[in-house]
Amino acid sequence: MTLLRSIAICLLMPIAVVAQQDWDKLDVIGGSNPTLRYGFYTETNGRVQMGRYYFIDDGEDLRVTLAPYGRTPVVLPVRSINRSNGELVLGWDGRPGRTCVLERQSHHLFLGNCNEALLVLPISIRVANERDVEWMGTHFPVSSEDIAILEEAKRILLEQSQRNREGDRNCDDDLANSNFSVFCALYFASVDVTGVYRHRRPAMQTVRKEAARRYPGEYPHILRDVNNRADISDSDLIEVLDSVRAQLLSELNPQHRRQ
Numbered sequence: 001m002t003l004l005r006s007i008a009i010c011l012l013m014p015i016a017v018v019a020q021q022d023w024d025k026l027d028v029i030g031g032s033n034p035t036l037r038y039g040f041y042t043e044t045n046g047r048v049q050m051g052r053y054y055f056i057d058d059g060e061d062l063r064v065t066l067a068p069y070g071r072t073p074v075v076l077p078v079r080s081i082n083r084s085n086g087e088l089v090l091g092w093d094g095r096p097g098r099t100c101v102l103e104r105q106s107h108h109l110f111l112g113n114c115n116e117a118l119l120v121l122p123i124s125i126r127v128a129n130e131r132d133v134e135w136m137g138t139h140f141p142v143s144s145e146d147i148a149i150l151e152e153a154k155r156i157l158l159e160q161s162q163r164n165r166e167g168d169r170n171c172d173d174d175l176a177n178s179n180f181s182v183f184c185a186l187y188f189a190s191v192d193v194t195g196v197y198r199h200r201r202p203a204m205q206t207v208r209k210e211a212a213r214r215y216p217g218e219y220p221h222i223l224r225d226v227n228n229r230a231d232i233s234d235s236d237l238i239e240v241l242d243s244v245r246a247q248l249l250s251e252l253n254p255q256h257r258r259q
Contacts, residue, residue, distance in 0.1 A: 038128045041066065042114070042121035049196065050135050053125050064090060064125075069199050070171045070187035076100065086110070088125075137201030142251045145194050146203035150245045152189035154238060156180050163234050167227045182207075182237050183223040206244045214240065 037053040053076075054065045062081065067073040077091040079099070086104025095116060100123055102112035109126040133139065157163060157180065164174055167181025174184040186204060190197045198204070211226045212219075214236075219225040226232060 036128075037125050038132045039110075039124040039126050041068075041123045044116070044119060044121070047195070048122070050132070050199075051123075051125075070169065070184065070197055072170045072172045088112075090114075135198065137198030137204075140198070140201050142202045142248050144252070146201065146206075146248050147245060147252070148193045149186065149189045149201075149203045150207075150241050150248070152192055153182070153185040154241045154245075156185040156189060157182065157234065157238060157241075163227065163237070165228055165230070167224045169221060169224050181224070182227045182240075183221075186223070202248060203244070206247060207240060210240050210244050210247070 035055040037055065039051050039053060040048050041051045042048050049068055052067045052069070054067060056063045056065070062078045064076040064078055065073050066076055075093040077093065079089040079091055081088050088102045088104070088110055090100040090102070092098040092100065092114065098114050098116040100112060100114040102110040102123065102125065105111050108129075109124065111124045111126075112122075114121040114123050160179055162179075164177070164179045164181040164184070167174075167183055169181075169183055171180075171184035171187050174180045175188065180188070186207065187197050190201070190203070208222050211222055215226050215229070215232065217225075227237070
């Protein structure tokens with residue numbers, strides 16, 4: 001067992017399963033609505049990232065799609081699935097030399113490696129658990145990193161002539177075109193500052209709350225939908241970031257609040 005795999009197992013094993021579903025019943029579903037799973041995957045630079053996996057059965061074949069936060073979804077073609085021993089073999093669209101072999105550890109967890117040339121890249125797919133809540137930053141206290149993320153996101157937005165008003169929360173094209181939505185500015189700012197994107201850390205959640213306060217409405221994805229509104233200017237969104245920065249500074253430094 002490689003050191004990287006040993007580290008990954010420590011990171012990936014579930015702490016407290018929230019939904020006690022059975023993989024035998026949920027790993028293949030019918031219809032167009034996918035079954036959502038969480039887990040992790042490893043980039044070629046060794047960085048472990050949170051993944052969301054959608055399992056879809058259209059009646060002809062099983063499909064698995066990896067949909068990381070902020071990134072373009074990737075289809076993982078199912079090369080084989082052995083229901084007796086739980087082995088799942090996946091490919092990776094765009095990387096023909098990569099094969100992922102996962103073994104079912106329990107009714108709630110597939111764990112294995114993606115192999116590509118000499119690289120061994122740990123991967124897991126599982127029912128959501130408390131590790132996901134922790135990984136997303138839900139319980140993080142406000143820190144200086146949140147302030148730096150807001151400042152970097154503001155810089156990204158100010159350096160372009162106008163924001164991407166057709167945001168879809170897939171940020172690869174924003175980066176390619178150097179034209180960022182507010183969500184993608186925050187996404188890349190998070191990665192630049194901390195090395196990883198955490199979907200519900202204080203900076204992200206407080207921006208969502210401030211946007212909802214200023215622009216009430218029904219939004220499936222508030223940062224995307226507020227960003228795409230034609231009646232909201234770039235300067236309006238900069239004001240949201242500035243307001244959130246002031247709020248978090250006050251929480252981080254009570255003395256700042258009294259000034």
